[in-house]
Amino acid sequence: MxxxxxxxxxxxxxxxxxxxxxxxxxxxxxxxxxxxxxxxxxxxxxxxxxxxxxxxxxxxxxxxxxxxxxxxxxxxxxxxxxxxxxxxxxxxxxxxxxxxxxxxxxxxxxxPILITDQINSVFNDDIKATDVYSILKKHVTEEE
Known part of the structure; x- marks a missing residue:
């Protein structure tokens, strides 16, 4: 333990x-x-x-x-x-x-998995839970 x-x-x-x-x-x-x-x-x-x-x-x-x-x-x-x-x-x-x-x-x-339709998105095999927000924010702002 x-x-x-x-x-x-x-x-x-x-x-x-x-x-x-x-x-x-x-x-x-x-x-x-x-x-x-x-x-x-x-x-x-x-x-x-x-x-x-x-x-x-x-x-x-x-x-x-x-x-x-x-x-x-x-x-x-x-x-x-x-x-x-x-x-x-x-x-x-x-x-x-x-x-x-x-x-x-x-x-x-x-x-959990992170799925995206952005071909240029590259992630490590393991993403820290604390990094998800910044990844999503970057993902959304790049599409605008």
């Missing part, structure tokens, strides 16, 4: 003394309750400002709820008519999430 941390260069003034990296097919849920009936209101909603961390379950709806799309349509109609409503359709099943978020892939074949 120490070698992996050295590669990631986590020696930063804002990084803590303890750094935990999830397994390739795992993520650290923030669910701190044992009974779903006692889950906080924000747990069933897309509410990034109240949740103590990233919640990939927000991207999903409850697969067991056959009426979930009808509920979404009804909530959107209420909003359109000026009523206040809460989109509380997020399941509380962390096992629905497959994979992890923000983890460096173990296989280079799973790394």
């Amino acid at each position: 120490g070698e992996e941390l050295e590669k990631a260069k986590l020696n930063h003034e804002r990084s803590g003394d303890l750094v935990v990296v999830a397994d390739a097919d795992s993520w650290f849920t923030y669910y701190f309750w044992l009974d779903d009936a006692k889950a906080p209101d924000y747990a069933r909603m897309v509410d990034i400002h109240k949740k103590p961390g990233y919640d990939p379950v927000e991207m999903l709806t409850n697969p067991k709820d056959k009426l979930v799309m009808a509920k979404v349509v009804a909530m959107l109609l209420k909003k359109k008519m000026g009523f206040r409503t809460v989109m509380n359709i997020i399941p509380l099943d962390a096992t629905l999430v497959k994979g992890s978020h923000g983890r460096i892939p173990e296989d280079k074949a799973d790394f």
